[in-house]
Amino acid sequence: MIDVYVNSKPFYGPDPKALRSYALNALESRLEFPFLERLPGAGEKIEVAKGIYWIRFPLPFALDHINLWLIEDEFDGRKGYTLIDCGITSEKTRDLWERVIADGLDGLPLVRVICTHTHPDHVGNAAWLTERFHAPLWMSQGEYAMGRVLLAGLAGTDGASTVAHFAAHGLTDRAHLDALGERGNYFRNMVPSMPLSFRRIHDGEEIEIGKRRWRLYAGFGHSPEHISLYAPDLELLISGDMMLPRISTNVSVHAIEPEANPVQQFLDSIERYLPLPKACLTLPSHGRPFRNLHERIAQLKAHHDARLDEVRELCRKPTTAADVVPVMFRRPLDSHQLFFAFGEALAHLHVLWYRNEVKRALLNGVYRFVTV
Numbered sequence: 001m002i003d004v005y006v007n008s009k010p011f012y013g014p015d016p017k018a019l020r021s022y023a024l025n026a027l028e029s030r031l032e033f034p035f036l037e038r039l040p041g042a043g044e045k046i047e048v049a050k051g052i053y054w055i056r057f058p059l060p061f062a063l064d065h066i067n068l069w070l071i072e073d074e075f076d077g078r079k080g081y082t083l084i085d086c087g088i089t090s091e092k093t094r095d096l097w098e099r100v101i102a103d104g105l106d107g108l109p110l111v112r113v114i115c116t117h118t119h120p121d122h123v124g125n126a127a128w129l130t131e132r133f134h135a136p137l138w139m140s141q142g143e144y145a146m147g148r149v150l151l152a153g154l155a156g157t158d159g160a161s162t163v164a165h166f167a168a169h170g171l172t173d174r175a176h177l178d179a180l181g182e183r184g185n186y187f188r189n190m191v192p193s194m195p196l197s198f199r200r201i202h203d204g205e206e207i208e209i210g211k212r213r214w215r216l217y218a219g220f221g222h223s224p225e226h227i228s229l230y231a232p233d234l235e236l237l238i239s240g241d242m243m244l245p246r247i248s249t250n251v252s253v254h255a256i257e258p259e260a261n262p263v264q265q266f267l268d269s270i271e272r273y274l275p276l277p278k279a280c281l282t283l284p285s286h287g288r289p290f291r292n293l294h295e296r297i298a299q300l301k302a303h304h305d306a307r308l309d310e311v312r313e314l315c316r317k318p319t320t321a322a323d324v325v326p327v328m329f330r331r332p333l334d335s336h337q338l339f340f341a342f343g344e345a346l347a348h349l350h351v352l353w354y355r356n357e358v359k360r361a362l363l364n365g366v367y368r369f370v371t372v
């Protein structure tokens with residue numbers, strides 16, 4: 001349930017290790033990166049706009065980091081910082097948090113924690129931090145509820161459900177099916193607990209952080225009810241995972257919502273950023289802060305259109321999601337990568353299905369899609 005981390009070459013750009021270097025790929029070279037020469041070191045914060053700071057935490061995946069944001073604030077009569085997103089729970093991350101707390105907060109508390117969505121790299125330390133600082137968690141209802149469901153490991157989100165879901169879409173490789181079934185509670189490994197209560201935030205709401213108004217945008221397709229935050233005064237968007245400069249956001253059909261149409265939802269969601277001003281600085285959860293959001297929206301639309309063309313071609317004869325995976329991801333995938341790749345392959349089939357370009361038929365327990 002984390003983001004892609006599939007990073008298949010033709011579709012997700014170069015090796016993610018290159019994120020550590022300054023080499024931009026062809027698409028990125030059409031964006032503008034005002035902080036290209038600077039990257040926050042361990043426990044260090046960089047001011048990216050007045051009173052807004054960038055900190056960076058490691059992740060043990062192909063995508064090896066997440067950006068978190070600290071905003072100077074006063075909340076419930078306390079001076080301190082509002083934190084956007086938390087990093088996964090791990091020994092390394094907790095050590096780093098101790099350094100940030102000791103050196104990066106000027107002795108002030110976190111007064112509020114806002115999570116853009118419930119993926120482990122964003123919500124992992126929310127319970128620990130909100131308890132430590134007696135700070136509330138602000139999150140959308142869809143994300144908070146799904147986080148509690150995932151933590152409980154309810155049937156429908158467990159390995160057995162994923163195996164049944166993928167098998168119904170043509171996955172027959174026994175080794176992959178066994179590995180997916182044995183994933184256990186993958187979420188709980190990185191999110192040992194969730195805050196027991198939350199303050200709901202929602203699309204269109206305006207909230208105040210650091211004496212500034214921030215407009216909230218719900219985004220769909222990547223997670224249940226992702227929230228991005230836009231400050232008109234600063235022309236600054238904290239985009240979470242809805243807008244990333246280098247990789248395309250993972251959009252998957254999962255077992256718990258097997259008829260979802262997340263690619264379409266994602267494209268519709270990012271289109272809502274088009275009215276934002278040209279100068280808007282986007283702070284993404286992965287990669288570097290960038291300008292030229294409108295160019296990136298066009299790139300992502302083109303990316304998904306190209307994938308849809310491939311799927312359309314395949315669907316001239318009956319096609320399963322398992323048939324789409326090797327066309328869309330042209331290299332061997334381990335079971336972890338397959339989880340995201342498979343969900344994304346199915347998501348592209350569903351776009352054509354919802355547009356009535358293809359029809360779906362269940363034959364011998366397996367769904368096949370074919371051009372109408």
Ligand SMILES: [Zn+2]
Nearest residue numbers: 002003119241
């Ligand atoms: Zn995510």
